[in-house]
Amino acid sequence: MSQTQPTTIPITTDNTALVLQTDASNRLNTVYFGLPLAAAADYAGVAAQHNFNDANAGFYPNAYTPAGTWNLAEPAIQVTHADGNQSLELHYVRHETKPVDAHSKLTRILLRDPKYAFDVTLCYQVWPQENVIEQWTELQHHEKKAVTLHKYASANLYFTQKDxxxxxxxxxxxxxxxxxxxxxxxxxxxxxxxxxxxxxxxxxxxxxxxxxxxxxxxxxxxxxxxxxxxxxx
Incomplete structure (x- = not known):
């Protein structure tokens, strides 16, 4: 599945912006981490200023890196499906942001394997004034038999600094x-x-x-x- 217009998801506090964006393959990547930009619309163009295609070197900025398919780097999640297949691909489906209370808001991003009934939901709860971002991951499947989880990280961080x-x-x-x-x-x-x-x-x-x-x-x-x-x- 591919799409012409990328989906951009800013996760922001008063002092920090974590920006996620889909690529041409509908995979979700981390494209920016730093100070908030002056206009929210500017986040959509951030990825174009970096070369995130590393020619299969394996250091991809994926927001939640799966094992067994395109990835060569350390995965955030590794599973064995009900049929024994160990490949996992995660594509963006949808996201929503809602207030939790007067001081925080929660963004939930649904990723789904295009071949298996396996879902990953990335959750980001933000406290803007405190400059705090809490992240966790929820896993769900509807395969016919049990799925084995070998590795499942709470977060998959990616930064572009040199040192x-x-x-x-x-x-x-x-x-x-x-x-x-x-x-x-x-x-x-x-x-x-x-x-x-x-x-x-x-x-x-x-x-x-x-x-x-x-x-x-x-x-x-x-x-x-x-x-x-x-x-x-």
Whole structure:
């Protein structure tokens, strides 16, 4: 399925804009993350200023990267369908934004496999004044038998800066949450804990990502993130 006019979905706070947009194959991509633009209509043209087609190198800006089809990068979701097929493709179907209360609003984006009855809903709840975006993912299927989920991430982040500096927090008894900053190089960097009810004793599910330069107290751009989960991560 393809479409002539892309669908653009801005997820915005007072100080930050996360912009998603469909491509010619109707896949949903992250095309912008940064300061809000002066006019909302300008978000539709952001993708044209970047070369997001990387000639099959595998580093695609997909909003929720599936496994087993076109993707060569680390997937956000990996499944085995009821018939044993491990391929998953996700196309944009629709989205809606509604207020949750006086202080926040929720955007829900439905993605669907064109061959299987498998749906992924990306959820973004925004608190504009606090500059907070909470993201989670809902999975649903209507296949004839059980579907096996091998991997299912809450979020799939993508940024276009050249350098990234990751600050994590680890420690031990009476010396908890000690910061350690590392420049991210090619490959994977995992922050995890398998201590169950004591999951945050040695490692916390919090991080700071310096975009373009190391995180500093009074300058630069940083993303502060937290996995809101009380068990293993």
């Amino acid at each position: 990234f500096y990751l600050t994590t927090f680890q420690g031990q008894y009476l010396k908890e949450a000690q910061p350690a900053q590392t420049k991210l190089l090619q490959g994977m960097r995992s922050v995890e804990s398998k201590l169950g009810t004591r999951a945050m004793l040695l490692q916390t599910p919090n991080f700071i990502l310096g975009l373009g330069q190391p995180a500093a107290e009074n300058e630069g751009t940083v993303l502060v993130g937290q996995l809101a989960w009380s068990g293993n991560f």
